[in-house]
Amino acid sequence: MDLDDRKAKILRAIIQNYQETGEPVGSRTISKYSDLSLSSATIRNEMADLEEMGLIVQPHTSAGRIPTDKGYRLYVDELMEAQNREVTQMKDFLIQRVDRVELLLKQMAKLLAVNTNYATMITGPVYSSTKLKFIQLSKMDNQKLLTVIVVDGNIVKNTILDLDQALDDQDLLSLNLLLNSSLNGLTINDINLGIIKELEDQAGVHGMLMREILNAVADAVRTEEDGMQIYTSGATNIFKYPELSDGQTASELIHTFEEKDQLRNLVKESLDSEGKEDLQVYIGDEMPVQTMKDCSVVTANYELSEGVRGTIGIIGPKRMDYVKVMDTLRTLMAQLDILFRPDEPDQ
Amino acid sequence: MDLDDRKAKILRAIIQNYQETGEPVGSRTISKYSDLSLSSATIRNEMADLEEMGLIVQPHTSAGRIPTDKGYRLYVDELMEAQNREVTQMKDFLIQRVDRVELLLKQMAKLLAVNTNYATMITGPVYSSTKLKFIQLSKMDNQKLLTVIVVDGNIVKNTILDLDQALDDQDLLSLNLLLNSSLNGLTINDINLGIIKELEDQAGVHGMLMREILNAVADAVRTEEDGMQIYTSGATNIFKYPELSDGQTASELIHTFEEKDQLRNLVKESLDSEGKEDLQVYIGDEMPVQTMKDCSVVTANYELSEGVRGTIGIIGPKRMDYVKVMDTLRTLMAQLDILFRPDEPDQ
DNA sequence: ATTAGCACTCTAAAAAGACGAGTGCTAACA
DNA sequence: TGTTAGCACTCGTCTTTTTAGAGTGCTAAT
Numbered sequence: 001m002d003l004d005d006r007k008a009k010i011l012r013a014i015i016q017n018y019q020e021t022g023e024p025v026g027s028r029t030i031s032k033y034s035d036l037s038l039s040s041a042t043i044r045n046e047m048a049d050l051e052e053m054g055l056i057v058q059p060h061t062s063a064g065r066i067p068t069d070k071g072y073r074l075y076v077d078e079l080m081e082a083q084n085r086e087v088t089q090m091k092d093f094l095i096q097r098v099d100r101v102e103l104l105l106k107q108m109a110k111l112l113a114v115n116t117n118y119a120t121m122i123t124g125p126v127y128s129s130t131k132l133k134f135i136q137l138s139k140m141d142n143q144k145l146l147t148v149i150v151v152d153g154n155i156v157k158n159t160i161l162d163l164d165q166a167l168d169d170q171d172l173l174s175l176n177l178l179l180n181s182s183l184n185g186l187t188i189n190d191i192n193l194g195i196i197k198e199l200e201d202q203a204g205v206h207g208m209l210m211r212e213i214l215n216a217v218a219d220a221v222r223t224e225e226d227g228m229q230i231y232t233s234g235a236t237n238i239f240k241y242p243e244l245s246d247g248q249t250a251s252e253l254i255h256t257f258e259e260k261d262q263l264r265n266l267v268k269e270s271l272d273s274e275g276k277e278d279l280q281v282y283i284g285d286e287m288p289v290q291t292m293k294d295c296s297v298v299t300a301n302y303e304l305s306e307g308v309r310g311t312i313g314i315i316g317p318k319r320m321d322y323v324k325v326m327d328t329l330r331t332l333m334a335q336l337d338i339l340f341r342p343d344e345p346d347q
Numbered sequence: 348m349d350l351d352d353r354k355a356k357i358l359r360a361i362i363q364n365y366q367e368t369g370e371p372v373g374s375r376t377i378s379k380y381s382d383l384s385l386s387s388a389t390i391r392n393e394m395a396d397l398e399e400m401g402l403i404v405q406p407h408t409s410a411g412r413i414p415t416d417k418g419y420r421l422y423v424d425e426l427m428e429a430q431n432r433e434v435t436q437m438k439d440f441l442i443q444r445v446d447r448v449e450l451l452l453k454q455m456a457k458l459l460a461v462n463t464n465y466a467t468m469i470t471g472p473v474y475s476s477t478k479l480k481f482i483q484l485s486k487m488d489n490q491k492l493l494t495v496i497v498v499d500g501n502i503v504k505n506t507i508l509d510l511d512q513a514l515d516d517q518d519l520l521s522l523n524l525l526l527n528s529s530l531n532g533l534t535i536n537d538i539n540l541g542i543i544k545e546l547e548d549q550a551g552v553h554g555m556l557m558r559e560i561l562n563a564v565a566d567a568v569r570t571e572e573d574g575m576q577i578y579t580s581g582a583t584n585i586f587k588y589p590e591l592s593d594g595q596t597a598s599e600l601i602h603t604f605e606e607k608d609q610l611r612n613l614v615k616e617s618l619d620s621e622g623k624e625d626l627q628v629y630i631g632d633e634m635p636v637q638t639m640k641d642c643s644v645v646t647a648n649y650e651l652s653e654g655v656r657g658t659i660g661i662i663g664p665k666r667m668d669y670v671k672v673m674d675t676l677r678t679l680m681a682q683l684d685i686l687f688r689p690d691e692p693d694q
Numbered sequence: 695a696t697t698a699g700c701a702c703t704c705t706a707a708a709a710a711g712a713c714g715a716g717t718g719c720t721a722a723c724a
Numbered sequence: 725t726g727t728t729a730g731c732a733c734t735c736g737t738c739t740t741t742t743t744a745g746a747g748t749g750c751t752a753a754t
Binding site for chain 1: 746747748749
């Protein structure tokens with residue numbers, strides 16, 4: 001059996017209606033709701049077909065129909081009409097002090113959550129292939145050495161090291177010089193044992209110190225890699241959807257949000273699969289995260305500058321408003337582009 | 348009517364039993380559970396008295412009794428016997444890499460949550476009266492100036508400023524010198540208009556730049572003051588207590604946790620009222636935060652070094668195990684002391 | 695091909711009933 | 725005088741029954 005135009009219309013009507021109400025939708029509703037002007041009986045016949053095709057089911061005999069994962073998949077892939085939504089007042093919001101990426105991200109997550117009524121997550125940028133830009137050692141006092149490391153994208157990390165032996169200003173200067181000239185422009189992966197050995201040798205009496213510094217460098221960046229920051233917001237929005245807010249499910253979901261460990265998997269999956277489209281949609285069981293199998297997630301990958309990328313995700317019930325969500329995400333990506341490109345003239 | 352010894356024992360028994368079961372406790376239970384060897388009838392009489400005194404109530408006729416806020420208050424203030432609990436394996440945990448205060452705090456929050464089965468919060472240190480320790484300007488390239496600011500407690504902040512005009516190494520050096528010699532040891536409040544004016548003057552052609560730098564300094568610290576970081580953990584623990592986990596309440600509570608705005612009030616209250624004891628207990632309506640009126644909170648203030656203080660809080664149902672919680676908190680404070688004092692020999 | 699009509703199914707909500715935990719009171723007891 | 729056994733009573737919870745209605749599938753008519 002194939003999906004003719006009328007069946008498609010009916011499926012779409014079912015999905016959209018279910019989206020709004022959260023209740024199984026019956027033939028009579030469709031007959032009135034849609035512009036097909038068909039009687040409920042006819043709709044019923046069609047619905048029986050749609051059910052046979054595995055696109056909708058009834059939770060029990062004599063209830064209306066609800067879409068299956070397969071139904072949603074079809075909808076997202078082919079049936080969704082790109083409505084021209086009012087693209088809310090995001091612009092105004094976004095142009096606030098962007099002094100720290102972290103703050104911006106938090107703000108964005110919140111903004112998205114409020115706007116969509118779904119839960120949102122957004123990862124800080126990952127710097128896997130990022131180059132070191134600048135290293136600065138400064139002596140705070142006779143015991144403490146402050147190490148500041150700047151990487152591509154102007155992310156700054158710092159560590160305070162204890163000085164075991166005296167370090168005069170001359171040595172400090174040459175260490176600074178040495179580090180910057182040797183490491184500048186290298187990625188973390190470039191810093192191999194060979195370079196480390198050489199630097200330690202060149203540091204002479206301060207070999208130990210050099211090793212500590214290099215550790216700090218590695219740390220500063222590696223930490224960021226799998227300790228990837230994830231900002232979430234609007235977790236409590238799930239209470240707005242009865243199908244998610246019964247004790248057990250809600251607890252698990254919110255826990256997933258709080259812990260964030262599992263979200264990392266989601267992000268990895270998303271970052272890897274950036275093949276075709278810029279947006280990915282995971283529906284129900286397609287989800288790599290088990291606890292979210294009653295949800296859908298739409299993710300988008302952003303890229304601030306070469307190699308500095310991250311992911312934004314919106315998590316909601318399977319009946320989420322895919323059109324709105326995808327629209328919103330696309331808009332946001334565009335905004336991000338505008339916001340960052342001019343500010344970060346690639347190298 | 349006064350609270351004789353027997354009544355006290357009964358009240359304590361009620362509270363402890365209710366703590367474990369979460370169910371109203373009846374006279375028969377107490378009669379067996381406690382070591383008083385009294386019949387249920389006698390207990391009943393006593394319970395009637397306790398009810399009259401407003402220390403316990405029955406949720407409905409023919410249910411057992413549960414403690415009132417007042418009952419808990421009495422318990423916490425006078426009846427609680429300091430049991431010698433096994434002070435769990437916290438020690439082992441804590442001695443991990445303490446490279447960043449932030450990480451430590453997160454870890455602590457989590458640890459506490461897992462150990463107690465309650466929700467926890469912990470604020471990053473507040474630096475209101477904290478002294479500047481060190482400032483370092485470095486030129487990243489010809490357009491960008493990196494400003495690193497270290498304050499008491501070795502907290503490091505950094506900002507990247509755009510350079511409008513060329514800045515040669517000589518000027519950079521003297522700026523560094525100027526800043527450090529003028530600002531070192533001052534608190535934020537000490538940096539008044541006079542000093543600002545003078546520094547700007549001394550900076551000569553770089554007056555504008557100096558102003559930006561001073562702004563950064565002010566920002567770095569002021570941001571921290573009311574944008575005080577709060578780390579939470581174990582929010583989902585509330586689902587373990589039926590009295591808190593019905594949809595409405597749970598949603599509100601978790602939202603409070605997610606937003607953290609309201610928690611700030613709690614913290615302020617706690618930080619201010621550090622009169623007598625190091626621990627404060629808020630029971631039910633005593634809570635400054637409305638959404639938590641069904642909860643109890645125990646807070647403790649910690650102090651890393653002079654003027655660098657923060658708050659730890661444990662949030663649970665009113666029937667929380669006050670003994671254990673207070674014990675745990677006390678232990679933790681001691682650990683913190685040990686952990687930080689030797690490392691930060693006060694000036 | 696579409697639709698009106700109808701019997702049937704099944705759930706969710708309301709009503710009714712059974713159960714039992716816990717109480718307060720009274721009277722007996724040490 | 726304080727303690728206890730006994731008993732009638734209350735009231736929430738759990739279970740069962742009833743009811744109402746939404747929605748279906750099928751058949752026959754258009």
